[in-house]
Amino acid sequence: xxSNNKPNDNTNAGIVGFNNGEEGFDFKYLVAKVAGNWKWFVxxxxxxxxxxxLYILYGIPTFTISARVLVNGANSSKINSGVTETNMLxxxxxxxxxxxxxxxxxxxxxxxxxxxxxxxLQLNVSYWAxxxxxxxxxxxxxxxxxxxxxxxxxLEDPLGWDVRIAGDRVKFMDDYTPDNFEAKWGDxxxxxxxxxxxxxxxxxxxxxxxxxxxxLKINTYPATNYTxxxxxxxxxxxxxxxxxxxxxxxxxxxxGEDFVNYLIKLYVDTKVKANNSIADxxxxxxxxxxxxxxxxLSNVESQATSILTSGxxxxxxxxxxxxxxxxSEASTALENYKAKTDAVxxxxxxxxxxxxxxxxxxxxxxxxDPTYITQVQKYNTLQQQRETQLQFNxxxxxxxxxxxxxxxxxxxxxxxxxATYRESLSFTAASLEKRNVDVIxxxxxxxxxxxxxxxxxxxxxxxxxxxxxxxTVREQTAVTxxxxxxxxxxxxxxxxxxxxxxxxxxxxxxAAIFLGIVIPSxxxxxxxxxxxxxxxxxxxxASTTVPIIAEISASKSGKAIIxxxxxxxxxxxxxxxxxxxxxxxxxxxxxxxxxxxxxIMLTSTVSGEGKSFVTLNLATALSLAGKKVLVVDxxxxxxxxxxxxxxxxKEGGIADYLEKKASLHDVIVPSGVNxxxxxxxxxxxxxxxxxxxxxxxxxxxxxxxRSKFDYIVVDTPPAAIVTDAQVIxxxxxxxLYVVRxxxxxxxxxxxxxxxxxxxxxxxxxVILNDVKPVPGYNQGYGxxxxxxxxxxxxxxxxxxxxxxxxxxxxxxxxA
Numbered sequence: 001x002x003s004n005n006k007p008n009d010n011t012n013a014g015i016v017g018f019n020n021g022e023e024g025f026d027f028k029y030l031v032a033k034v035a036g037n038w039k040w041f042v043x044x045x046x047x048x049x050x051x052x053x054l055y056i057l058y059g060i061p062t063f064t065i066s067a068r069v070l071v072n073g074a075n076s077s078k079i080n081s082g083v084t085e086t087n088m089l090x091x092x093x094x095x096x097x098x099x100x101x102x103x104x105x106x107x108x109x110x111x112x113x114x115x116x117x118x119x120x121l122q123l124n125v126s127y128w129a130x131x132x133x134x135x136x137x138x139x140x141x142x143x144x145x146x147x148x149x150x151x152x153x154x155l156e157d158p159l160g161w162d163v164r165i166a167g168d169r170v171k172f173m174d175d176y177t178p179d180n181f182e183a184k185w186g187d188x189x190x191x192x193x194x195x196x197x198x199x200x201x202x203x204x205x206x207x208x209x210x211x212x213x214x215x216l217k218i219n220t221y222p223a224t225n226y227t228x229x230x231x232x233x234x235x236x237x238x239x240x241x242x243x244x245x246x247x248x249x250x251x252x253x254x255x256g257e258d259f260v261n262y263l264i265k266l267y268v269d270t271k272v273k274a275n276n277s278i279a280d281x282x283x284x285x286x287x288x289x290x291x292x293x294x295x296x297l298s299n300v301e302s303q304a305t306s307i308l309t310s311g312x313x314x315x316x317x318x319x320x321x322x323x324x325x326x327x328s329e330a331s332t333a334l335e336n337y338k339a340k341t342d343a344v345x346x347x348x349x350x351x352x353x354x355x356x357x358x359x360x361x362x363x364x365x366x367x368x369d370p371t372y373i374t375q376v377q378k379y380n381t382l383q384q385q386r387e388t389q390l391q392f393n394x395x396x397x398x399x400x401x402x403x404x405x406x407x408x409x410x411x412x413x414x415x416x417x418x419a420t421y422r423e424s425l426s427f428t429a430a431s432l433e434k435r436n437v438d439v440i441x442x443x444x445x446x447x448x449x450x451x452x453x454x455x456x457x458x459x460x461x462x463x464x465x466x467x468x469x470x471x472t473v474r475e476q477t478a479v480t481x482x483x484x485x486x487x488x489x490x491x492x493x494x495x496x497x498x499x500x501x502x503x504x505x506x507x508x509x510x511a512a513i514f515l516g517i518v519i520p521s522x523x524x525x526x527x528x529x530x531x532x533x534x535x536x537x538x539x540x541x542a543s544t545t546v547p548i549i550a551e552i553s554a555s556k557s558g559k560a561i562i563x564x565x566x567x568x569x570x571x572x573x574x575x576x577x578x579x580x581x582x583x584x585x586x587x588x589x590x591x592x593x594x595x596x597x598x599x600i601m602l603t604s605t606v607s608g609e610g611k612s613f614v615t616l617n618l619a620t621a622l623s624l625a626g627k628k629v630l631v632v633d634x635x636x637x638x639x640x641x642x643x644x645x646x647x648x649x650k651e652g653g654i655a656d657y658l659e660k661k662a663s664l665h666d667v668i669v670p671s672g673v674n675x676x677x678x679x680x681x682x683x684x685x686x687x688x689x690x691x692x693x694x695x696x697x698x699x700x701x702x703x704x705x706r707s708k709f710d711y712i713v714v715d716t717p718p719a720a721i722v723t724d725a726q727v728i729x730x731x732x733x734x735x736l737y738v739v740r741x742x743x744x745x746x747x748x749x750x751x752x753x754x755x756x757x758x759x760x761x762x763x764x765x766v767i768l769n770d771v772k773p774v775p776g777y778n779q780g781y782g783x784x785x786x787x788x789x790x791x792x793x794x795x796x797x798x799x800x801x802x803x804x805x806x807x808x809x810x811x812x813x814x815a
Contacts, residue, residue: 653683
């Protein structure tokens with residue numbers, strides 16, 4: 001007998017040369033699987049491409065709005081006395097035009113500016129109208145507008161109404177809430193979350209159809225701001241340039257253009273306003289200094305005039321002039337340091353004044369400390385940020401509180417810097433004071449009236465120079481303010497692209513094709529992964545080394561016996577092929593005796609796998625070969641063969657043989673199929689079937705059957721349910737284990753391997769029954785023999801039922 005331990009022993013009917021030892025990725029199987037499901041792929045591609053075309057035709061388009069601006073950099077006309085912050089940073093190579101551009105990009109892209117633009121233009125309000133088959137935003141073409149007076153917080157979802165216009169009446173309807181109302185043009189509507197005024201658009205044609213669909217949507221400011229920030233992009237046009245591009249993606253071109261242009265204008269206005277605020281603060285500081293110097297200068301001039309008129313002075317010798325000049329120089333230096341000290345006092349006064357706590361500090365002063373200049377610039381920047389944030393937030397907002405904390409810290413640093421600067425001024429002033437005392441001692445020897453006049457005259461000159469300097473700085477600051485240029489210059493105003501960038505036809509079609517392939521592929525993959533039933537021979541070979549001897553296709557006729565002399569159907573030929581394979585295995589036994597190769601036992605794992613169907617048709621095929629065949633129904637619990645043969649088994653059978661001692665000749669009856677096929681039916685047992693099978697007459701029965709028949713085909717109960725099959729298996733020469741496609745669970749194949757490994761059944765082979773065409777299977781394996789492609793060799797079976805239209809289009813729909 002041929003060994004059944006060879007994993008490649010698969011001379012099966014239906015697929016020749018199937019190799020259950022294949023491992024790794026099977027590309028041929030993949031191609032066959034795709035080819036077998038080509039109808040699903042075509043259907044998926046048609047649907048996806050069709051949806052893609054509809055999306056291209058009716059999807060909401062997205063346009064890119066573009067603008068280009070030139071960064072002007074720092075204002076070169078800005079006047080500062082002493083060492084400026086810009087000069088200091090330039091000397092340290094820490095300040096460049098590149099940094100200016102990056103700063104402008106970040107400021108232009110700020111959330112605060114975007115939100116202010118949205119509020120000012122009311123971009124969170126959108127107007128909709130029916131355009132063809134879908135609603136589209138109409139923006140300024142809407143026949144009505146609203147002036148949004150108030151939008152309260154706490155709103156989570158957008159507010160929306162369907163709008164209908166009939167003459168001077170405007171009807172608002174909400175399908176999801178009972179919030180329906182009517183109003184006239186100019187009415188003020190007060191709702192729970194908003195207040196607005198209804199206005200008529202004079203530039204839009206009058207709505208004549210009162211049923212024409214219109215819509216109004218009011219979104220929250222945070223949600224709108226988030227959307228706009230997501231679609232806004234500000235970037236440098238090219239390296240080593242001061243040009244930057246502003247782009248914005250939007251579905252309504254004009255709306256996008258208005259937003260970008262207004263955003264740039266708002267940014268420019270904000271920067272100019274901040275610069276003017278600093279200039280105003282500087283002018284106020286200079287005016288205070290001019291007032292004090294003018295008063296002192298007036299006093300000195302009066303004093304000099306009084307000395308001249310009262311003393312009658314007409315000549316001053318050169319020596320006295322030289323001494324007085326030295327005193328004047330010393331006094332001038334001392335006055336300069338005194339002026340710096342006064343400036344420190346004034347700045348400290350500004351810092352300590354509660355009324356000026358939120359005002360910028362003057363930048364034009366004679367304080368030349370670099371640290372002070374840096375901190376003043378930082379302080380004024382924080383004040384500008386605070387002023388901008390207050391346009392949208394209250395002083396209790398965390399952002400405002402954070403800026404206030406930074407301002408307080410910077411104010412403290414400025415006070416410390418000024419205190420240190422004052423100490424350095426005091427040390428220098430002490431040295432100058434000593435020099436001035438020495439000069440005064442020498443000047444004191446001159447005539448009193450001349451000395452007094454010269455001192456007053458020199459003092460007058462110093463104050464006049466200081467006065468002229470302050471006037472000059474004030475005028476320069478005023479000119480700077482009047483010529484305060486914008487930080488950027490618009491090169492190209494915002495303009496929408498001619499064509500929308502989305503939907504992109506090429507991308508959409510490619511994506512549709514991709515999805516058309518991926519969707520059925522994923523469905524096939526998921527079906528393969530989730531399949532827990534036997535579909536292909538590979539599912540069997542993966543769990544057992546028992547070879548597959550045959551595959552029997554699904555019968556369309558519904559008959560119990562489909563094999564006959566006249567039958568040429570594919571299923572009948574498969575049974576004939578099984579017969580040939582089986583005879584070749586029965587003709588050889590382990591000891592060379594042909595008498596031992598007669599008993600063929602069929603079993604399965606559970607009921608319903610077609611075991612009795614295979615038994616009856618295999619027996620018929622053997623009988624048609626001229627052999628005397630006996631089909632034995634040892635399914636004592638649930639007999640099926642008697643019903644298939646149309647014979648009443650109550651008159652006799654195995655039960656009578658075992659329990660009533662009837663002779664074998666009396667219980668064997670003609671099958672009625674053909675003259676060579678006989679039947680031994682089960683009958684009706686009184687005892688338990690398992691105990692009946694252990695009757696000593698069982699051995700005698702099989703010996704008698706062997707002597708009288710060429711082949712005995714035995715139908716037995718399922719092996720996984722009861723032990724009857726194992727008891728009967730000792731009398732069999734070969735065991736055929738029936739597995740049904742899409743019915744037998746894959747885990748049940750482990751039962752087959754267990755029976756073989758433990759030698760519970762002899763010479764086991766598997767028959768895959770009720771095989772239907774499965775996409776990817778029977779394509780690309782072995783020699784490619786397929787019984788669903790008869791090439792004219794087979795006849796068509798008679799069908800007992802009609803298929804639905806879907807089954808006719810997709811015969812593998814149940815796969």
